[in-house]
Every structure is written in C-alpha cells, then in structure tokens.
Amino acid sequence: MKKNEERILKYISDQLTPKEKIIFEEELKKSDQLKRDYDNIKLQLDDLSIGNELGTNEIYFSNLLPKVYQKIDQKKKFRKFGPIYYLVPTFSAVVVLFLFIFNNKTTNDTGYKDLANEVVNNLSDQEVSDKYLTELETDPANYVSNQNNDELSVQIPSDLEVSSDSYTRLIGNPLANEFSTLRNLSDNDLETVYEKLNSTTSQKVQ
Amino acid sequence: MQDNDFDLIKRFLSGEEVAFNLIVKKYQKKIYWHARQMMGNHLDADEVTQEVLIVIFNKLKNFNFNSSLYTWIYKIVTTRSLNQIRKKQIKRFFSIDDNDGDELQDKHDIVEELDSKEKLEKVKKVLQKIPPKQRQIFIMRNFEDLSYEEISEITGKSVGGLKANYFHALKKVLELTNEKK
Numbered sequence: 001m002k003k004n005e006e007r008i009l010k011y012i013s014d015q016l017t018p019k020e021k022i023i024f025e026e027e028l029k030k031s032d033q034l035k036r037d038y039d040n041i042k043l044q045l046d047d048l049s050i051g052n053e054l055g056t057n058e059i060y061f062s063n064l065l066p067k068v069y070q071k072i073d074q075k076k077k078f079r080k081f082g083p084i085y086y087l088v089p090t091f092s093a094v095v096v097l098f099l100f101i102f103n104n105k106t107t108n109d110t111g112y113k114d115l116a117n118e119v120v121n122n123l124s125d126q127e128v129s130d131k132y133l134t135e136l137e138t139d140p141a142n143y144v145s146n147q148n149n150d151e152l153s154v155q156i157p158s159d160l161e162v163s164s165d166s167y168t169r170l171i172g173n174p175l176a177n178e179f180s181t182l183r184n185l186s187d188n189d190l191e192t193v194y195e196k197l198n199s200t201t202s203q204k205v206q
Numbered sequence: 207m208q209d210n211d212f213d214l215i216k217r218f219l220s221g222e223e224v225a226f227n228l229i230v231k232k233y234q235k236k237i238y239w240h241a242r243q244m245m246g247n248h249l250d251a252d253e254v255t256q257e258v259l260i261v262i263f264n265k266l267k268n269f270n271f272n273s274s275l276y277t278w279i280y281k282i283v284t285t286r287s288l289n290q291i292r293k294k295q296i297k298r299f300f301s302i303d304d305n306d307g308d309e310l311q312d313k314h315d316i317v318e319e320l321d322s323k324e325k326l327e328k329v330k331k332v333l334q335k336i337p338p339k340q341r342q343i344f345i346m347r348n349f350e351d352l353s354y355e356e357i358s359e360i361t362g363k364s365v366g367g368l369k370a371n372y373f374h375a376l377k378k379v380l381e382l383t384n385e386k387k
C-alpha cells in the first residue's frame with residue numbers, strides 16, 4: 001500500500017508527467033493490487049467530501065443581508081465621527097506625556113544644569129582656585145568656622161577633659177566627628193584641641 | 207454567468223442597491239461554506255462571511271472586470287479566512303481565546319440534522335489538523351471542484367506549487383484518517 005500510495009497521490013494531485021500518467025493508467029487496468037489501493041484511497045477521500053446535501057438552517061442566510069447592512073451603516077457613522085473618537089484620547093495622551101516629560105526635566109535637571117553652566121561659563125580655573133581652594137587651603141579652620149558660626153557660639157564646660165586617645169580615635173575615624181561635641185567647643189578649647197591634634201599627627205607622621 | 211455578474215456589478219455601481227442583494231444571495235453560501243471548512247466552526251465562519259460581504263460592498267467600485275466576480279470574491283474569502291485563523295492563533299498564544307466554546311458553537315450552529323453534524327465533525331477533526339494553506343487547497347479541490355488554474359488565479363501561486371501543496375495535503379489527510387481506524 002505504502003509503495004503504491006505515493007504514486008496514487010501523485011496521480012490524483014496531477015504531479016505525474018504525461019508519460020508517467022499513461023504508464024500508471026495502464027498499470028491500473030492490469031494490477032489488481034494497485035486498483036484496490038487506488039479505490040481504497042478514493043473511498044477515504046470521498047468519505048470526507050461534503051456536498052450540498054447538508055441540512056442547514058435557512059433562516060441564517062435570510063438574516064445575513066440585514067445584518068451586513070446594519071454593520072455597513074455603523075461603519076459609515078463611525079467614519080463620519082471617527083476622527084473625534086480617535087482625536088480626544090490621542091490629544092489627552094499627548095498632553096499627559098508632555099506634562100510628564102517637562103515636569104521631570106524641571107525638577108531633576110535644572111539645579112544641576114544651572115550649577116554646571118555657572119561653573120563652565122562664568123568662572124575661569126584661576127577664579128575657582130582663588131575663590132574657593134586658596135581660602136580652604138590657607139586657613140581651613142577659619143573657612144569652616146565661617147560656615148558654622150552659629151553652632152560654634154555654644155559654650156562647652158571648661159572642666160571637660162579629653163584624653164590623647166580620643167584625638168587619635170577622632171582622626172582615625174572622621175565619621176565620629178559628625179557625632180562628637182567637637183563642633184560645640186569654645187574658641188580657646190578649640191585652639192587647645194587643634195594644638196594637641198597637630199602635635200599628635202606630627203608624632204604619628206614622624 | 208460572468209455576463210450576468212458583470213451586469214449586476216454595473217447596476218450596483220449605478221446606484222441600484224438591489225443588485226448587491228442579488229450578488230449576496232448568489233454567493234453567500236459559497237462564502238460561508240469555504241469559511242466554515244477553513245475555520246471549523248460556525249461563529250468564526252459567520253464573522254468571516256459578514257466581513258467578506260462588507261468588503262464586497264465597499265470595494266465593488268474598484269472591480270476592474272479583468273477577472274470573474276466569482277474569482278474576485280474567492281480571493282477575499284481566502285484572504286479573510288487565513289487572517290481570521292492567524293488572529294485566533296495569536297489570541298490562543300496570549301490565552302485570550304483558550305477554547306472554541308463548544309456549547310456556544312452548538313447553540314448557534316446552522317447545521318441541524320444529526321447526520322450532517324456528524325459528518326461535518328468528522329471532516330473538521332481532519333482538516334483542523336493540517337496546515338491552513340494545505341487546508342485551503344484541499345477544500346478548493348475536494349469540496350469546491352476548482353481547477354488548479356482557478357486556484358492559482360485566486361491565491362496568486364504557481365500551478366506547480368499548488369500541485370505539490372495538494373499532494374502533501376492528501377498525504378496528511380490519509381495519515382489522519384488511517385490513524386483513527
């Protein structure tokens with residue numbers, strides 16, 4: 001069957017050459033096996049064919065045309081007012097998008113951009129060095145005290161004793177500075193601390 | 207038949223809407239049954255049929271009288287059926303349309319006789335298992351008795367390609383029918 005099936009299907013689908021077709025038809029007359037296989041395949045295919053004999057509900061076909069006209073009318077109406085249906089949500093979406101983009105730009109970028117522009121456009125390297133770095137390098141204590149003037153006016157008890165270990169610990173851990181009472185010392189105490197600190201660092205360096 | 211069709215088109219184009227009704231009456235069953243065999247169920251076939259009739263109504267003014275109306279309509283039906291199948295496959299992929307809703311199909315089905323239903327179900331089980339393009343040519347050759355030349359005009363494919371496609375469709379159909387035995 002398998003051997004004949006390929007040839008039979010080629011014959012049915014008209015894939016044989018005219019010469020092959022004549023040979024096949026001759027063989028079909030002579031070979032009982034080929035004839036049986038051919039009839040069997042034909043039967044299977046005919047079994048699947050559907051003619052006009054199917055009993056259908058004719059009301060469906062009678063109602064089809066009114067349904068189609070109804071849809072055509074709906075489409076005509078939509079074409080007339082269609083642009084409005086599309087324009088309103090599209091316009092709203094565009095407005096929301098613009099608001100989102102510009103809001104984001106003003107809140108996040110403007111500060112950085114202004115600062116960057118000021119540095120790039122208005123200050124030369126020399127000016128930056130003179131104005132900010134020199135002051136910081138030559139008198140850092142004064143620079144810091146100018147910045148934190150209000151906080152330095154708080155008085156610290158005069159009997160406060162600070163062990164030399166504490167200075168080392170402060171230098172070793174700059175983070176501790178943030179939470180210490182160092183920034184609350186009076187000018188005199190601060191000078192003492194500064195001197196002791198200075199001597200401790202020089203000892204460490206030596 | 208062709209002269210009659212051309213006459214109907216001319217009447218429709220001159221504003222006689224009744225000519226469109228006559229075209230629909232003439233071809234609606236052919237359109238429906240092609241769609242039905244392709245889709246395998248009534249609801250999808252109904253959707254395709256209505257869509258095709260609307261396209262005919264809107265595009266008839268562009269008909270160029272080079273081919274027969276029958277071929278022109280067939281082109282629309284085959285394209286729309288394949289599109290509908292693709293749409294369903296996409297929906298299934300995203301699980302929007304996970305089954306065919308058999309109960310709903312039964313309720314709306316226009317095939318009422320039990321014998322017809324059984325036969326249709328048998329054909330459906332085979333056809334729905336072969337690729338849509340092979341299914342298309344199988345339907346045109348087996349159910350609609352169209353020649354390769356006509357199918358070529360409708361689908362725009364070469365006769366040689368169609369023969370090869372039909373051969374593979376037949377092979378697959380036989381495999382499936384033998385499996386059941």
